[in-house]
Amino acid sequence: MGWARVVTDRVVTDRADFARPYDVHLDPTGRGHGPGAEFLGAVRDQPDGRGPKRIMLAIRDAHGPYARLVFRDLDHPDRSMIFGSG
Numbered sequence: 109m110g111w112a113r114v115v116t117d118r119v120v121t122d123r124a125d126f127a128r129p130y131d132v133h134l135d136p137t138g139r140g141h142g143p144g145a146e147f148l149g150a151v152r153d154q155p156d157g158r159g160p161k162r163i164m165l166a167i168r169d170a171h172g173p174y175a176r177l178v179f180r181d182l183d184h185p186d187r188s189m190i191f192g193s194g
Contacts, residue, residue, distance in 0.1 A: 118130050118131065121151075122160075123158065124158075124160075125160060125162060126160055126162050126164070127151055127152075127159075127160035127162070128163070128164045129147075129148070129151060129165065132144070132147070139170075140173075144173065144174075145173065148163065148177060148191075152191070160192070161192045162191060162192035163179075163190065164182075164190050164191075165188060165189045165190070166187055166188050167187065167188060168186070171189065174189055177191065
């Protein structure tokens, strides 16, 4: 694994409730080996204990792996998933 396999431009958050990773891409050699889950875990589990309650993903593929991380489909399951309540 390793962060070298995850490339992202930004994560937008209100530091209270919500986070939205943008432009996340996985190197093809890392897909299926956990770097996406590791990245989202780091977004969720902030060291100060103030991680977001909801994380929204705009996604075209890989629904299965993210569903195993307790993300669920929204109104447009072909494009988005969310973690948390709300």
